[in-house]
Amino acid sequence: MSDLETVKIPDIGDVDDVEIIEVLVSVGDTIALEDSLVTVESDKASMEIPSPATGVITSLLVKTGDRVSEGSDILVLDVAASASTGTADASASKGSDASTPTTSTAAGASPDNSDEHHDLIVLGAGPGGYTAAFRAADLGLKVLLIERYPDLGGVCLNVGCIPSKALLHTAAIIQETQGMSAHGVTFAKPQIDVDKLRDFKEAVIGKLTGGLAGLAKQRKITVAHGFARFQDSHLIAISDAEKEENTSESTRLVSFDQAIIAVGSKSIRIPGFPYDDERLMDSTGALELADIPKRLLVIGGGIIGLEMGCVYAGLGSQVTIVELSDGLMPGCDRDLVKPLEKRLKNDFENIFTGAKVTAMQSAVAGLTVTFEGGKAPASDTYDRVLLAVGRNPNGSAVDADKAGVTVDERGFIAVDSQQRTNVSNIFAIGDVVGQPMLAHKATHEGKVAAEVAAGQKSYFDAKTIPSVAYTDPEIAWMGLTETAARQQGVKYQKGAFPWAASGRALSMGRSDGLTKVLYDPDTKRILGAGIVGPNAGELIAEAVLALEMGADIEDLALTIHPHPTLSETLNFAAEVAEGTVTDIYIPKRK
Numbered sequence: 001m002s003d004l005e006t007v008k009i010p011d012i013g014d015v016d017d018v019e020i021i022e023v024l025v026s027v028g029d030t031i032a033l034e035d036s037l038v039t040v041e042s043d044k045a046s047m048e049i050p051s052p053a054t055g056v057i058t059s060l061l062v063k064t065g066d067r068v069s070e071g072s073d074i075l076v077l078d079v080a081a082s083a084s085t086g087t088a089d090a091s092a093s094k095g096s097d098a099s100t101p102t103t104s105t106a107a108g109a110s111p112d113n114s115d116e117h118h119d120l121i122v123l124g125a126g127p128g129g130y131t132a133a134f135r136a137a138d139l140g141l142k143v144l145l146i147e148r149y150p151d152l153g154g155v156c157l158n159v160g161c162i163p164s165k166a167l168l169h170t171a172a173i174i175q176e177t178q179g180m181s182a183h184g185v186t187f188a189k190p191q192i193d194v195d196k197l198r199d200f201k202e203a204v205i206g207k208l209t210g211g212l213a214g215l216a217k218q219r220k221i222t223v224a225h226g227f228a229r230f231q232d233s234h235l236i237a238i239s240d241a242e243k244e245e246n247t248s249e250s251t252r253l254v255s256f257d258q259a260i261i262a263v264g265s266k267s268i269r270i271p272g273f274p275y276d277d278e279r280l281m282d283s284t285g286a287l288e289l290a291d292i293p294k295r296l297l298v299i300g301g302g303i304i305g306l307e308m309g310c311v312y313a314g315l316g317s318q319v320t321i322v323e324l325s326d327g328l329m330p331g332c333d334r335d336l337v338k339p340l341e342k343r344l345k346n347d348f349e350n351i352f353t354g355a356k357v358t359a360m361q362s363a364v365a366g367l368t369v370t371f372e373g374g375k376a377p378a379s380d381t382y383d384r385v386l387l388a389v390g391r392n393p394n395g396s397a398v399d400a401d402k403a404g405v406t407v408d409e410r411g412f413i414a415v416d417s418q419q420r421t422n423v424s425n426i427f428a429i430g431d432v433v434g435q436p437m438l439a440h441k442a443t444h445e446g447k448v449a450a451e452v453a454a455g456q457k458s459y460f461d462a463k464t465i466p467s468v469a470y471t472d473p474e475i476a477w478m479g480l481t482e483t484a485a486r487q488q489g490v491k492y493q494k495g496a497f498p499w500a501a502s503g504r505a506l507s508m509g510r511s512d513g514l515t516k517v518l519y520d521p522d523t524k525r526i527l528g529a530g531i532v533g534p535n536a537g538e539l540i541a542e543a544v545l546a547l548e549m550g551a552d553i554e555d556l557a558l559t560i561h562p563h564p565t566l567s568e569t570l571n572f573a574a575e576v577a578e579g580t581v582t583d584i585y586i587p588k589r590k
C-alpha cells in the first residue's frame with residue numbers, strides 16, 4: 001500500500017525564486033519528520049528545507065541549480081511505506097543527531113546468506129579508510145575495516161608519503177652537509193649503509209602501521225584482511241586474494257547498512273615495457289631501496305618522480321629525468337619551479353623536457369631506453385628505471401556496479417559534497433574520487449563520510465587543499481595559482497618576496513626561495529599563495545588558514561611574525577602588496 005504526498009517548498013519568509021544549492025536526499029531514502037531535504041540559498045542566507053512527514057522518497061522533482069519559490073514541488077513521499085518499515089528506521093536515517101547513528105533501510109537486517117552484519121563497512125585502510133573507520137567508531141557505529149594487505153595505512157604509510165619522506169630526510173641531510181663547504185665546514189664523503197637505511201625506513205613504517213592496528217583495537221573496530229567486492233548495495237564478499245572470480249571457497253559474505261569505498265589508486269603502466277625485469281620500478285619498487293644504482297632514469301617529472309630522483313641523487317646515483325611537458329612539475333607556477341630546476345640541473349645528470357621514452361629493453365648491462373624529442377639522445381642504458389607517470393584509481397576493481405555505484409571509464413567514483421555516491425548508503429573518499437590524490441584530502445573526506453554516515457550534517461567545503469613537493473627546494477602552493485588565474489581569466493594582484501632578502505634564508509645559505517601571495521584587487525581577500533624554498537611545506541599552512549578564515553592581505557601584513565624566520569617571508573610578501581615593506585626597496589610607481 002502506498003500513500004503518496006508531494007512535498008512543497010514551505011513559506012520561507014521574505015524571499016522568492018531561490019536556488020537549490022544541495023539536494024540532501026535520494027530516491028529510496030527513508031526520512032523522518034523534520035529531516036532536511038534540500039538546501040536553498042538566497043542573497044541573504046542559505047537554509048535547509050525540512051520534511052513535513054515521515055516516509056520513503058519515491059521521486060525527486062528538483063535538482064541542484066533549480067530555482068524554487070514557496071509552493072514549488074520538491075519530491076514525492078510515500079508516507080505509508082514508513083509505517084511498514086517502522087518509525088525507528090526512519091528516525092535513525094539522515095539528519096539524525098550524532099548520538100543516534102544512521103541506519104539505512106536495511107538497518108539491523110543481515111541478509112540470509114551473509115556471515116555477519118555491520119553498521120558500516122570501510123573498503124581499504126589507507127589514510128582515507130582508516131580515518132573514516134576511526135571517526136565512525138568514535139561516533140558509535142559498529143565498523144568493519146577491510147584491507148587486502150596485512151598492514152593498515154595504505155599507500156601513504158607503507159609505500160608513499162612516509163617512506164619517501166624518511167628517505168628524503170636522509171638525502172637532504174647529505175645535500176646539506178655538502179653545502180656546508182661554502183660556510184667553511186667540510187664533511188667527509190658519507191658512508192651509506194643501505195641495509196641500515198632501509199631498516200630505519202621500515203622501522204618508521206612499522207611504528208605507524210602498528211600504531212594504527214592498536215588504535216583500531218581500542219575503538220573495537222573489526223579488521224578483516226582480504227579483497228573486498230560488492231555483491232549488491234548491502235552485501236560484500238571478502239576473498240583471500242585478489243582473484244578475478246568471486247566464487248573462491250574462502251569468500252566470506254558480510255552485510256552492511258552503509259559502506260565507504262576507500263580503495264585508493266595504483267601506478268600507471270606504459271604498455272610494452274619489460275615489467276618482469278625488477279630493474280624497472282614503480283614508486284613502490286624505488287622505495288624498497290634494493291641498491292643505489294649508478295645511473296637511474298626517472299620517467300615523469302611530476303612530484304613523485306622528482307622526490308624519488310632527489311632521494312637517489314642524494315644517495316649518490318646519477319639521475320636523469322625525462323618529462324613529456326616543456327618543464328618539470330606541469331601545472332605548477334613556473335616562477336616556483338624555476339629555482340628547483342636550477343638546483344636539479346646541478347644535482348641531476350640530465351633533465352630532458354619535451355621528451356619521452358618510446359621503447360625499453362632488458363640488457364645485461366641494464367635497461368636500454370629509446371628516447372624521442374627534446375634534447376634527449378636516441379638511446380641510453382641505465383642501471384635502473386623508475387616509471388612515475390601518474391596514478392589510476394582502483395574504483396573498477398571492487399564490482400561497484402553490482403551495488404549500483406557508477407564508476408567512470410578510468411575508475412573514478414563521483415561523489416557529492418557529503419562524499420555520497422549515486423547510491424545513497426554508499427560513500428567514496430580519497431584517491432578513488434579524484435584529484436588531487438593527496439593523503440590530507442583523503443583523511444578530510446574520510447571524516448566527512450563517517451560523520452554523514454553517523455547522521456551528522458557534515459560537508460566537504462574546504463576552500464583549498466594545499467599541495468607540496470618535498471624536493472630540494474620544496475615547493476608548496478594553495479588556493480589560486482597564477483597559472484590557473486590566467487587560464488580562467490580571474491582578476492588578481494600579487495605580492496612577492498625573494499628569499500635573497502630574508503635574513504633567515506641567507507643564514508641558511510638558501511637565498512634561492514620565493515614567497516608570493518595572490519589577492520583579490522577589489523576585496524583584498526587572499527586568493528592563493530605559492531612558496532619555493534626549504535620548509536615551504538610547513539610554511540604554506542599559515543596561508544591555508546588565512547584563506548579559510550577569509551583573511552585579507554592587510555591581515556597577513558599586520559600579523560607580527562617571529563624574526564628571523566622563513567615565516568616572515570609571507571608577512572613580507574603581504575607588505576610588498578600593501579606597499580609597506582621596508583626589507584626591500586620597491587620603487588614607487590609614477
Ligand SMILES: Cc1cc2nc3c(=O)[nH]c(=O)nc-3n(C[C@H](O)[C@H](O)[C@H](O)COP(=O)(O)OP(=O)(O)OC[C@H]3O[C@@H](n4cnc5c(N)ncnc54)[C@H](O)[C@@H]3O)c2cc1C
Binds near residue numbers: 124126159226440
Ligand atoms: C611515492 C608516493 C609518495 C606520496 N607522497 C605523498 C605526500 O607526501 N603527501 C600526500 O599528501 N600524498 C602523498 N602521496 C599520495 C598518497 O599516498 C595518497 O593520496 C593516499 O595514500 C590516498 O589515500 P587513500 O586512502 O585514498 O588510498 P590508499 O592509501 O591507496 O589506500 C587504499 C587501500 O585500499 C586497499 N584496497 C584496495 N582495493 C581493495 C579491496 N578491493 N579490498 C580491500 N582493500 C583494498 C589498498 O591495499 C590500500 O591499502 C604519495 C604517493 C606515493 C605513491
